[in-house]
Amino acid sequence: MFLLALFILASQTVTGLPYHQRSVLWNTLAGIPISPRQEHATVALEDSVYILGGVVPDPSNTSIYLTTDLVQRYNIREDTWNTLASMPIALNHVNAATVDGKLYVLGALAVASDGAWRATTEASFVYDPSEDAWDVLGSIPIEHARGSASVGVHGTSVHLAGGMRILHAVQGGEQDTVDTVSIYDTLTDTWTSAPGAAAALPEGRNHACSAVVNQTFFVIGGRTEGQVNVKDTVFTLDLEDPAAGWSTRSSRMPTARGGLACGTVENAVYTFGGEGNPANGSKGVFDQVEKYDTLADRWTELAPMPTPVHGTYAAAVSNAIYVPGGGISIGGAAISTLQVLAV
Template identity: 45%
Template sequence: MKPSTVLLSLPLVASVEASPFGQRNAQPNFRWTDLPPVGNGAPIQEHGTTATDTHIYLLGGISPNANASIPAIQSRDTFEAYSLEDGTWEKLPPIPEAFTHINAAAIDGKVYVLGGLTGDGADRVWRSTRDSFVYDIASHVWSDLPPMPEGQGRGSAAIGISGDIIYLAGGLDRLEIGGEQLTLDIVTAYDTKKGTWTTLPSLPAPRDHVGGAIIGNKFWVVGGRDHGQVNVRNTTWSLDLKAPEKGWKAHAEMPTARGGLAFGVTGDYIATFGGEGNPDPASNGVFNETEVYSIKEDKWFKQPAMPHPRHGTAAASVNGRIYIPGGGIVLGSGPVDTFDTFELSP
């Protein structure tokens, strides 16, 4: 299938306020590009996403459900990769354990799974696990890692990578469909070379289904939810990794509070997409918002809406493009195989 491209040339904001590109009244292009469906047509949601310079990797998630209005629970052990060069998907050796809401990261030719949630559908509950694994891309082999420290197992955390270290902020300890959702505020770092964990200052408040990335020396954590799908938040926080003892700093708030959003980085800008918890009855509980934050200006800018609104996905940023695979189209569920990219250009 040949990718299609949607080109939009619209102002970032309605006023004459400076654009993220530092030009007043600028008319930048917003480019969305449709890519081959995830897994050649296999819907996926609540999965882990990570990337190298050559591939996008998808891990775990929930099983597709025939009725999109009924949340699916069964965790998956699927592992697949999209070649940025060939534009094709391939199945890889399954994860040693079925996961959903995976904390995934790729460093130095390896893909890491650091905890997540598990559930077999018997009691409509996902529970956290500390189990962790690493996949060697060259040898195509999974290996066990020591489990996450006691009390730190969780899924759906904000994830950042700096050098050999993977940072996790917040996360979800337990998710009961239609019931309790236990959100955490803990922040930890895993050194992939030493195999050791470090605890950092906790978030100012609990967050799960939250966006995260490291830009320069700062760990950014944006949006998310706090103990439930409708308890969405619009906070923007950063932690200076050179002086973590100073704690988290608050910045300009995201215009639309959202959880389950996709999150990417291009240059000095953070981009957020979609999410869950929309109170508008016509939305099926899903946001279509695309909003970009300028780190240098500490300002948010609304962008044109997503062509394919969804939640429960995770994005990966590679060479200025933000890749957004899969996701759900109704509150709590509705997996799809949609796959597209977003780019900003001056």
């Protein structure tokens, strides 16, 4: 019933907007329980949206953020949340994907002894929703370990492009960026580098968003070192012929940004929010929503987010895209809000 209501609303127009900004509608749903959340992974599986790990405010000092192992599921039909079995270790900037009804964590950042968030080779496990249980997979080879990668699924393989190995979450702290492209085979629990010219992105990226449309892997926007070195590029890889290497689309995202989220409906990728906005004062967060027609290689601006965020992912189910949590100020300020766009 809830999805049907969303589709009916999506067919209405928002008056007062230019024509190209109509035919979409935002709504706010039941918020994330227990704690505000950001730098978590978001994936969809059947009629549910899952959020994994990330950072949450310390209850005793909300200016301090703690990395969490918390996993929560949002039931779309019931507009309710429940807490699931925790991940084996606490992680942020989680790389996650769903393959054959299971949920995979394939790299992330964890708190190191020096307090920095560093890539860990132990962030490799799989969740079975039917049993509410995690199984630990083989360790990630050090050359493939990172968080904040762009993730795309092709058959039973998961592709990871770019990412970062260190984020020192203090003013001016060290951050890096990699251009590595890896493939994880869910059937054999093995990691390899992408073949030939696909083994590296045209330029390193972290905090980019990603999508797979018609067997093409898209890596959109993102940043290099630091929160303000944001990009507007669209890199693509043909997953049927990865050895041919990466291409750069001629049409660039209208608003360069990192820390953005995106969701895919049919042949279009919708991009949301992000970090590094000099026009937003001290908050530094984007409210932009831009639609990319992957077939026409064309961008369209849509109505902005009701609450601008960065540091989250989006998940599409049918004609709705869910954006849970995120930060409302550059660096931090996590929220519990679940925003949904019907398209």
